Amino acid sequence: MTSENDSAPEEKPDDLARHATKMAKKKAARDKIMAGKSGEKGLIIVHTGSGKGKSSSGFGMILRCIAHEMPCAVVQFIKGAWDTGERRLLTTHFGDLCQFYAMGEGFTWETQDRERDVAAAKAGWEKAKELIRNPEIRMVLLDEINIALRYDYLDRDEVLAFLRDEKPEMTHVVLTGRNAAPELIELADLVTEMGQIKHPFRSGIKGQAGVEF
Template identity: 85%
Template sequence: MTPENDTPAEASSEGTDELARHASKMAKKKAARDKIMAQKSGEKGLIIVHTGSGKGKSSAGFGMILRCIAHEMPCAVVQFIKGAWDTGERRLLTTHFGALCQFHAMGEGFTWETQDRERDIAAAVAGWEKAKELIRDPRVRMVLLDEINIALRYGYLDVEEVLAFLRDEKPEMTHVVLTGRNAAEALIEAADLVTEMGQIKHPFRAGIKGQPGVEF
């Protein structure tokens, strides 16, 4: 019998049965989820990596910084590449949340813009020194190392040195977020949380330039 031929009582009964099945299914799912969550009681400062060819790596990192601010957790940002840019996130954090979030723009632009390897290395080293200072401070609960993966990829910084510092000197409850494409395999192996952003479509390929609010 098709639904339009059902009597009101039959239609009501079928609707009630469907609601009951859904409620039962969700109750079982909740019980299973609660059992899993009951076993997760530990806390630790995480090493978090956002990498991949797709857009959104820095955006995800800044989203975490905003969460810290919402929880009144002191945090910090060190930008390794985009430091020369006037970005929306930089304006927002320095103008409205400077008391909770330190912002250090250490980079001078992408390597093809500076065209000076020694200058790029010097900027990356200065950024890493500032990053170590911030990470060592137990009052700072999260440090975002924006685009550090690019500095590591080009050899401006030594990945083993970075990993050794994070292993030996990072306070137990401090979160460190490292963004940028082509994250080193050793960094991925050492991290607690790794997300790879994949690119499916990008407006740049259609001749559309980076725009405020989307790219910066």
């Protein structure tokens, strides 16, 4: 056990000098890398995987856009029936910068009506295309669209072709949800797979406000 009187070993001058030299080399290498990265473009960004955080990360990007006063938009393909914290926050406080469309009616096992799910997904996609085509909107978050694609609620080839051929050059599009299609991963500029190591559901703990929604 460490007592409050214990302290970390005092750094020797040679150790401090070695650390400074090491960090200077790291900075020089990093500066060299950054010097060659001057271009900008609108990115296709995919958040997928079995772990938690896909939508949360997407909404984090939306909040960054708002902080930079960049117009943005959200289309929710599955969770539209949920009263989520992010929906409350964005629609109540940032409606002037962020358009928010909750198009889904819940997960497919909740609606138990494929025709209704397909119709909701298609309506969401039409709204998404309208928003993406607007060059004034700098980022569009397509929340849980990967699930809609997985269940064939949307035509995958149409979605890929639109993102490839019609997305304005400087518009970022973020697509979230498990099981992203390999073709979408290939098309994307940035792909992050969220891995699951441990989840409270397995211990009998339900989803909670502020964590899950």
